[in-house]
Every structure is written in structure tokens, then in C-alpha cells.
Amino acid sequence: MKANDEERQRFDKAVDEILDLFNNLEDDQPIIKFGDDVLENIGLAKKKYGDDMVNEKINTVVREMLSWLDLENVESDEEDESENNAVEEEEQ
Secondary structure (H helix, E strand, O other): OOOOHHHHHHHHHHHHHHHHHHHOOOOOOOOOOOOHHHHHHHHHHHHHHOHHHHHHHHHHHHHHHHHOOOOOOOOOHHHHHHHHHHHHHHHO
């Protein structure tokens, strides 16, 4: 690829920005850490019944299980973040 000095500088700057973004990525932590045996069975079930059906069934079971728990008066992460932002704005 042919480029003049200005194009090279622009390209170098873009590559540096991409590398900076990549280096600052946070690891994605799973919400639920399934055991290896469960992950294997989920994979087999998805092969046999399809992704949509297995995802629907798992969501149904988890939704039912969560309905047994008292989750009132528990703030979600979004609410916590919203409150933190409001406090920071008040401090400024």
C-alpha cells in the first residue's frame, strides 16, 4: 500500500488508538459459572434441539427459581450506578 507521510501518520495514530482500546478492555465475567458437565450437556442439547429452544427452557427454569427468592429492596447495578453518578454531580 502506497502512502505519503501524512497518510502514514494518520494510519499510525489510528493503529495506536485501536491498540489503546484493546489494552483497556475489561474481561467479560459470566453472570453464572456453570460446571463443565453442565456446559457439555447444554452444548449437546443445543445440537439436538437448537439454540432457541434450549435458551428458552433454561430461561424458564431460572426465572422460576428466581421467583422463589425475596428480591425486594435490592438495588440493581444500574440503580447503583445512577445513584453514584447523581452523588458525583452534586459534589461538583
